[in-house]
Amino acid sequence: MRKDLSRVRLTFALCFPDVYEVGMSHVGLRILYHVLNSRPEIAAERVFMPWVDFEQLLRKTATPLFSLENKLPLRSFDIVGFSLQYELTYTNVLAMLELGGVPVLAAERGKDDPLVIAGGPCATNPEPLAPFLDAVVLGDGEEVALDLAQATIEGRERGLPRRDLLRRLADIPGVYVPSLYRAHYDGSRFAGVEPLDGAPQRVVRRIVLDLDAAPFPSAPVVPFVETIHDRVALEIARGCTQGCRFCHAGATYRPVRERSRGVLRRLARESVDSTGYDEISLLSLSTTDYSEIEALCDDLLEEFSGEQVSISLPSLRVDAFSVGLCERVSRVRRSGITLAAEAGTQRLRDVINKRVTDDDIERAACAAFDAGYQQIKLYFMIGLPTEREEDVLGIAETVRRIVRLGRERGAGRRGVIANVSVASFVPKPHTPFQWEAQLPPEELERRQRLVIDNLRTRAVKLSWHDVQQSRLEAIFARGDRRLAQVLLEARRLGLRLDGWTDLFNPGAWEEAFARAGVAPEEYLGEREEDQPLPWDHLSCGVSKDFLLRERRRALAGEPTPDCRRGPCVACGVDCEHLRRADL
Amino acid sequence: MVWIVSICVELIFEKGNEVRFLSHLDVARAMERAVRRAKLPVAYSRGYNPRPKLAFASPLPLGVCGSAERAALALSRPMAAREVFAALAPCMPPGLRLKDVVALPNGRKPAYHLLDRADYVVSFPAPLDPPLGQRVAELLARPTLPVARRKGQGWKTVDIRRYIISARATSDTELELTLACGPGGHASPIEVLRALEAYSDDQPMPRIVRTRLYRRAG
Numbered sequence: 001m002r003k004d005l006s007r008v009r010l011t012f013a014l015c016f017p018d019v020y021e022v023g024m025s026h027v028g029l030r031i032l033y034h035v036l037n038s039r040p041e042i043a044a045e046r047v048f049m050p051w052v053d054f055e056q057l058l059r060k061t062a063t064p065l066f067s068l069e070n071k072l073p074l075r076s077f078d079i080v081g082f083s084l085q086y087e088l089t090y091t092n093v094l095a096m097l098e099l100g101g102v103p104v105l106a107a108e109r110g111k112d113d114p115l116v117i118a119g120g121p122c123a124t125n126p127e128p129l130a131p132f133l134d135a136v137v138l139g140d141g142e143e144v145a146l147d148l149a150q151a152t153i154e155g156r157e158r159g160l161p162r163r164d165l166l167r168r169l170a171d172i173p174g175v176y177v178p179s180l181y182r183a184h185y186d187g188s189r190f191a192g193v194e195p196l197d198g199a200p201q202r203v204v205r206r207i208v209l210d211l212d213a214a215p216f217p218s219a220p221v222v223p224f225v226e227t228i229h230d231r232v233a234l235e236i237a238r239g240c241t242q243g244c245r246f247c248h249a250g251a252t253y254r255p256v257r258e259r260s261r262g263v264l265r266r267l268a269r270e271s272v273d274s275t276g277y278d279e280i281s282l283l284s285l286s287t288t289d290y291s292e293i294e295a296l297c298d299d300l301l302e303e304f305s306g307e308q309v310s311i312s313l314p315s316l317r318v319d320a321f322s323v324g325l326c327e328r329v330s331r332v333r334r335s336g337i338t339l340a341a342e343a344g345t346q347r348l349r350d351v352i353n354k355r356v357t358d359d360d361i362e363r364a365a366c367a368a369f370d371a372g373y374q375q376i377k378l379y380f381m382i383g384l385p386t387e388r389e390e391d392v393l394g395i396a397e398t399v400r401r402i403v404r405l406g407r408e409r410g411a412g413r414r415g416v417i418a419n420v421s422v423a424s425f426v427p428k429p430h431t432p433f434q435w436e437a438q439l440p441p442e443e444l445e446r447r448q449r450l451v452i453d454n455l456r457t458r459a460v461k462l463s464w465h466d467v468q469q470s471r472l473e474a475i476f477a478r479g480d481r482r483l484a485q486v487l488l489e490a491r492r493l494g495l496r497l498d499g500w501t502d503l504f505n506p507g508a509w510e511e512a513f514a515r516a517g518v519a520p521e522e523y524l525g526e527r528e529e530d531q532p533l534p535w536d537h538l539s540c541g542v543s544k545d546f547l548l549r550e551r552r553r554a555l556a557g558e559p560t561p562d563c564r565r566g567p568c569v570a571c572g573v574d575c576e577h578l579r580r581a582d583l
Numbered sequence: 584m585v586w587i588v589s590i591c592v593e594l595i596f597e598k599g600n601e602v603r604f605l606s607h608l609d610v611a612r613a614m615e616r617a618v619r620r621a622k623l624p625v626a627y628s629r630g631y632n633p634r635p636k637l638a639f640a641s642p643l644p645l646g647v648c649g650s651a652e653r654a655a656l657a658l659s660r661p662m663a664a665r666e667v668f669a670a671l672a673p674c675m676p677p678g679l680r681l682k683d684v685v686a687l688p689n690g691r692k693p694a695y696h697l698l699d700r701a702d703y704v705v706s707f708p709a710p711l712d713p714p715l716g717q718r719v720a721e722l723l724a725r726p727t728l729p730v731a732r733r734k735g736q737g738w739k740t741v742d743i744r745r746y747i748i749s750a751r752a753t754s755d756t757e758l759e760l761t762l763a764c765g766p767g768g769h770a771s772p773i774e775v776l777r778a779l780e781a782y783s784d785d786q787p788m789p790r791i792v793r794t795r796l797y798r799r800a801g
Contacts, residue, residue: 222616224602224609224676276616276674278634308633333632 001033001221002069003043010153012036012044012145013067013077013114017084017092018499020048024221025229027283028120028141029083034217035142042149045069045077049092049497050099058099065099074100079152080114081145084122087476088469088499090129090487093118095496097132104488106134106179111162115152115169119145124205124252125429125535128476128483130178135169137176138538139205140238142214144174170199174206176538183481183534188522190480192532204539205252209578211238211259218270222277231279231312232271236264236296240285241563242317244342245353245554246384248428249285251547252540255575256564261292265299272309279310279333287313288322289564297329308332318356323367337368340379343387344394350557351386353550358398365402369409375417378402382447383425383439385554392447395422396454403459417459422451424470428477429535430542432550437526438474441467468506472498475523480534483523485516543572589626589636589657590690592667595683598649600790602678607642613676618656620674623667626657640695640796641764644771647703649793651682655693694798696766700748702795703760703772708787710755718779719752730774743778746770764796 005011014032016023023029029046036044045067050058058065064073074080080102082093094104102116103109109116118126119137126136137144151172155165170177180199184191195201208214216235223230239256240249259267268280280300284290300311310333316322318339326337341361343349349356368376380395399418406417424444427436439447444467452462476483489512497503513520527533529548536544546569553560563569598610605613615635618625627633636657643649656667668684675681687693711718722728728744746763747770753759762770772791776782781789 222613222676224605224613226609226612273620273622276619278619308627 001037003037005043005070005072007040008043009041009157010043010079010149011072011077012042012149013047013072013074013080014044015047015074015080015082015093015096017049017082017089017096018086018497019051020223021225021227023048023083024223024227025233026083026085027233027235030217030220030233031215032081032141032145034220035145035215036149038215039146039149041153043070045072047074047080047096047100049089049096052497052503055095055099055496064101065096075102075114077114078156079149080116082116082118082120084118084120084126084129086499087122087128087473088504090476091490091496091498093129094132094487094491098491104491105131107131109134109162115165117148121248121252122477124248124538124540125477125479126176126178127183127481127534128479128487130183130481131484132487133178134166135175135177137206138174138203138540140208140214141206142208144172144206147172148175167197167199173204176203178481181537185482188519190532190534193534193537195537202537202539205541207255207541207578208238209257211235211257212263216259216267218267219274220271222275229281230277231281232268232275232277233281233283234264234268234271235259235283236287236290237284240289242286242289242355243353243550243560243562243569245351245432245550246342246381246425246428248431251428251431251542253285254541254571254573255578256289258290261296261299264296265303268300269303272304272307278308279312279335280304281312281314283314285315286317287315288317288319288325293325297325301329301331310335314338318364319360320363320367323364323371327367327371334373336375336377337373338377338379339364341398342379342381343384343391344380344396344398345391347557348384348387348391348394350559351554352384353554353559355559355561358401361398362401362405366405366409369406369411374411374413375415375419376402376406377419377421379421379423380451381423381425382451383444385425385433385436386557387425387447389450392450393454395420395451399455399460400457403457407459412459415458416461419461420455420463422448422462422464424448424465424467426470426474426477429533430540430547432547432554434478434533434547435527435529435551438471438524440524441471444470466501466504468509469498469501469504471520471524472506472509475520478527478534479523482516482518486512486518489513489515541571541573546571589659590661591655591657591687591692592662592664592690593685593687593693594654594656594667594671594681595685596649596652596654596675597680597682598643598652599678599680600648603646603648605678606645607639610643610679611637611639613679614654617671617674617676617679621670623656623670624659624662626659638692638695640693641698641701643793644773646788647772647791647793651795652793653693653695653796655687655695657692658690661690697798698796699763699765699767699799700761700797701764701793702797703762704792704794705758705760705772705776705789706792707756707758707781707789711781714752714755715758715779715781716752716755718781719750719758722775722779723747723750728778730778743770743774747775750775 036042097104115134117135166177181193237258239253311329312335342354493508625635638655640653664684664686672681727742729740731738748761751759
């Protein structure tokens with residue numbers, strides 16, 4: 001979409017701090033692109049992180065990083081917004097600002113410089129990026145992006161000084177202006193933030209309650225090159241109440257909201273017609289928890305019968321029902337089956353509140369093999385709180401059991417039956433595990449090896465996350481403003497694209513920490529419960545009380561049921577009240 | 584790909600300058616989506632991953648445009664070529680323009696494996712020094728022209744001199760080439776330009792357009 005920029009009142013750069021193929025797969029970016037460009041007075045244009053070769057060319061030719069649509073340099077936009085999906089893209093945010101000619105520090109931006117804002121999951125603790133961001137958006141972006149745009153248009157057209165405009169933005173619900181808060185430290189310990197200039201004590205996340213009324217892009221840009229998720233992405237629900245205690249999304253997207261079947265059928269039809277895609281992926285944090293999932297699948301199968309359109313269900317619950325459903329929608333093309341058991345023993349699954357039993361896992365796997373799947377994918381995590389040797393060995397044992405079941409059912413022929421991915425636990429803010437330590441990388445590696453050594457079979461293909469990357473992720477996930485200096489030093493050392501394992505340089509990161517005078521270990525240990533946390537002034541809805549209760553239950557090995565199927569767990573998100581208020 | 588009973592039409596399309604760096608697979612995927620958007624009664628391949636039956640005459644090298652590229656589209660029921668054109672033309676993505684749809688005798692799939700040569704027009708942004716005409720004359724005077732091509736993990740050397748059917752500088756900035764293509768051996772226009780020392784990272788890139796594909800006589 002290329003608008004005539006002389007006819008708009010606001011230019012908005014939607015920056016994704018990773019390469020095009022990753023960014024174009026992101027539904028949030030598509031939604032905001034659609035929402036902003038629906039307004040005739042706004043032009044929203046996409047900007048991605050250039051890969052190494054293009055970055056070199058930009059520097060060599062002294063060309064500022066520009067948008068795809070009107071090739072506008074980043075520095076010429078009114079608002080430059082970043083989507084923060086992953087902590088290891090923070091150096092990309094800085095690199096993109098540098099390449100785009102925008103002063104990296106918010107304090108150094110002047111009247112003609114853009115407002116630099118950010119949103120997305122990592123914005124729930126944006127403190128490591130605080131000095132670089134003029135404003136941060138908490139929660140669903142559909143409405144607040146327009147509020148911000150409107151306030152900026154008015155402020156700009158009335159010639160409001162930058163500081164006054166920022167103060168005004170801070171009054172928009174869900175908007176956090178870091179420069180209006182001063183961080184305090186007690187020696188080397190974070191001691192809380194103090195709002196300045198009458199800024200709100202707490203910034204509360206924005207929630208779009210009615211997904212049916214929320215705009216959804218049914219005619220997205222269709223990339224020529226193959227992207228990571230090259231298909232129609234249909235968001236069927238937002239939020240999840242399974243309550244896995246390590247899960248950031250589960251804690252920060254409450255309450256659960258669903259799009260209704262009729263709307264989804266219409267959106268699916270429009271999307272396929274406008275894009276020509278032959279696959280629809282039903283997106284949500286837990287697809288099979290959608291209340292009418294079977295009826296929805298039947299609707300879509302009927303709508304697209306004879307059109308060779310396939311339907312895929314990512315984020316499956318671990319049970320035979322989910323696998324059965326997956327099989328039912330795979331009439332045209334079969335997508336893979338992934339079971340996220342997360343932990344290898346019942347004890348540890350109770351700790352993390354992943355309420356599936358060995359029986360569930362085995363039945364799900366059998367259902368897949370019986371349906372003719374030759375291999376399945378399994379996700380596990382190591383380094384979870386309270387994890388012991390037997391839990392780690394339990395992962396290998398669970399996998400071996402599944403392989404045996406697969407063999408008995410003729411799966412895999414003589415090749416791989418289970419693709420096993422082992423991630424390392426990263427404590428995330430706003431979750432019941434926000435106080436927990438991350439194990440040192442050497443110990444994580446030892447546990448990885450324990451899994452590897454006990455799974456030496458041709459039927460298993462193992463992959464694991466780089467422990468140094470997980471360590472950095474943990475540091476920044478629970479970081480405070482002192483980490484900004486580390487990011488600046490990292491940029492001076494030329495670091496960026498740290499999420500790409502082949503470009504990741506742990507040695508240089510150590511150097512960046514040393515130069516900034518920041519001890520990384522301070523961010524990795526266990527936090528005390530009465531110690532202020534750098535994100536305490538940012539509320540995602542769930543209360544700290546609930547998180548603490550959940551933490552205690554975790555350490556006592558007590559699961560907590562899903563509130564959609566059991567009693568209210570008093571998480572702090574007043575969903576009944578929200579719904580009533582919305583009527 | 585198995586061709587079951589279906590009726591083929593031939594699509595004549597342009598791969599424009601703005602999409603010259605799209606790979607053949609990207610072009611193929613974009614065309615498949617266009618065909619789906621046009622809601623044509625296309626025939627699908629059978630098997631694990633059904634795809635519209637769309638066969639391209641000859642892949643274009645990366646960086647090369649085409650003004651009359653050809654592809655065969657299989658339909659599950661007969662449809663007039665002009666109707667196919669009317670439905671498909673507005674659904675084509677930017678840079679890929681549908682120029683014509685041609686009915687084929689008996690709806691049979693065209694014998695693309697019989698294509699054996701192609702015309703190219705190369706335009707340089709500025710005259711070369713030494714001039715193009717001189718370079719071409721010297722090139723054609725050489726009895727052999729070995730170039731290195733990737734093969735699997737390694738490299739192999741191919742003599743492309745015999746695949747240059749004609750080369751002619753029509754002005755000091757324009758070159759016309761006729762090169763062999765197809766299973767009998769081929770030369771890429773980029774290989775020829777490299778041999779002319781007229782194509783490298785340090786030079787402004789010439790525009791290369793394939794203008795026509797020919798079928799073996801007889």
